[in-house]
Amino acid sequence: MTILDFDRLERGRRAFAEVMTFPAPRDASPATSSMLDFVYAEVWQRPVLTRRDRRFVTLACVAAADAEVPLRDHVYAALNSGDVSIVEMQETVLHFAVYGGWPKASRFNMVVDEQWERINGERGRPVPPPASLLPLSTPSDPEARLSVGEQSFKDINCLPYAPARDNPYQGAGILNFVFGEMWLRPGLGMRQRRLVTVACVAFQDAPYPILSHVYAALKSRDLSFDEMDELALHFAAYYGWPKAAHLNDVIGSQKRRVLAEWDAEKRADGA
């Protein structure tokens, strides 16, 4: 073993402990060693996205992957480090439920409760009472809610139109709940919702949502071009290269689309 190789492994262990807030595993399997060396000592240390940013991408990926231990460990690390508040974490679960499916979110929610109790226990304090759900910040009247949903659909997707109401998926689902309520809830910032959403559409792999959400995150300037590139690398580490390769291609095409639109807008302004 050369000094250099040994240093690499130690560097991986230190990086793991810093990100995860607990010591690195001692096993020397190829998967663990490469994880320490590549995922922790390289990917998490990179600039452009902050450690806090990377938490949201990671949480979506581990909740999607149905792997018990990584989910528990990353929920714990995100809360224990102070990078993510409990309110943000719980909103992340709801946001994830919509984009990753309610069954997976159900476990994510349980793990959040358990780890929050564990952290409070470790700090010798009771679990603080949760914030009250009511009153909601969005209108209750169905017609008003649909109007809000249509407007927020346009704003968040950076599109000039909203889908037709008279289709259960679009009306009762997308306009009434997803954009009429869920995206508008306080407690999680738009940038964080973008990070979670892009990770979810990247693992779900349906062809249009990945286009529209990468586009909207760039067009809204909620994520810069460089941040989106970095997100693709972080995602690759947590959800595998095949889906990340597709995300990377989509990012390339949507950057060109956004640049062309900005250019056209600038020329229109100058006219």
Added chain:
Amino acid sequence: MTILDFDRLERGRRAFAEVMTFPAPRDASPATSSMLDFVYAEVWQRPVLTRRDRRFVTLACVAAADAEVPLRDHVYAALNSGDVSIVEMQETVLHFAVYGGWPKASRFNMVVDEQWERINGERGRPVPPPASLLPLSTPSDPEARLSVGEQSFKDINCLPYAPARDNPYQGAGILNFVFGEMWLRPGLGMRQRRLVTVACVAFQDAPYPILSHVYAALKSRDLSFDEMDELALHFAAYYGWPKAAHLNDVIGSQKRRVLAEWDAEKRADGA
């Protein structure tokens, strides 16, 4: 090729054409031949679940699998055969969105629109106008909606309690939308919602939802024990044996739980 093999293949082709409403593929690859022989000539022909029942399990599986051609073909076949109405199909998309994730549902919804247009075109008639979304059948007042959601959560899950409201996933998500509105929408029967839900929790693989939804489908008697067993086989064909083996184990344990409860209830009634 022996006469027997030829007969088997022809039997598979006829079964495919009957289920799918269009001719079987002519390629002779091992995967296609086995699909005709096993999936169409055996699984779809089995008793206990009707062809209509099997449509709902299949639709959930192909929408989950992100495979463009099977999704298109099964949506077409379900509508073209008359086994599933357009209203039921559209409600299936919304139900699937909740249990399988909105991104996959987005494509499912597009495919439904396309195939519905295609079928109407083939029949030389215009696409009928959609039903109006409003008025909704569930209350608009947030407090009333949460109460409805709590009651329907108990009824549908066959449980004596509902989750706490003051958690975004549980309150704003589960009680307010999933059980306060979505499950209660007209247009899709409870039996069909059970078939879609069990298929979704079986591919999503989160450990608790599969237990609770298999339990509730059996306890409510919406699906019989034999029907649930048959569902596991149909699911195996469309989502693979590993996940089906897990579903099958869960079915075994939940049957025992339900039988024990029914037994205790009978003894309590007789006391």
Added chain:
Amino acid sequence: MTILDFDRLERGRRAFAEVMTFPAPRDASPATSSMLDFVYAEVWQRPVLTRRDRRFVTLACVAAADAEVPLRDHVYAALNSGDVSIVEMQETVLHFAVYGGWPKASRFNMVVDEQWERINGERGRPVPPPASLLPLSTPSDPEARLSVGEQSFKDINCLPYAPARDNPYQGAGILNFVFGEMWLRPGLGMRQRRLVTVACVAFQDAPYPILSHVYAALKSRDLSFDEMDELALHFAAYYGWPKAAHLNDVIGSQKRRVLAEWDAEKRADGA
């Protein structure tokens, strides 16, 4: 039950026991009976791919499917049968981590450790010490690593170019780690890496990686056309027909592409 049915079931049980190295389950549910009859007595017994080949496809599928019992059983069976060595198994975990995502690989890795300990326990011997990770076989100098990564990207993908370095996903991810290190590790042969990779891109469902990896496996002659067809059938059993139907389509198109290229190369040689 007729004699014929009984014979079929017994044949399935014997096939299961032979593949899995432990007795078949005794339950008589439709899913289990069909699994014994179709998956074990038919699919695993087919020619073209060996039982050892089928292990690698199966391992990728069960690790992806998040079904605890099948994962445990297939890891055990692969090691206990002697078809797959512990070194190959551990490299399979790392290869899977890259193509299936680290979170799922993390559980796979734990299961391998457990089952390896169980097997050694059953044989009354201590778990042998693991091979040392270091020294790595690939260069540590970043520039040298990228050069190695570019060359191996071209060789393994059978392409005349490598992607640009100055993109985090491509540079830090693909060139530096995936092709600059992971694919080049000793301990798992190229044929086995192809089997795992094709299974992973087939369940991940991203549109381009499935094209490029099926193409490269065929073009490199690491897998023959017939072997690839057989892989699609084995994959269907373990990950369901919808995704397998897509894989089968891709195989058809990539065979035509490879044949056309071989034909053009032959004519160029003859010129």
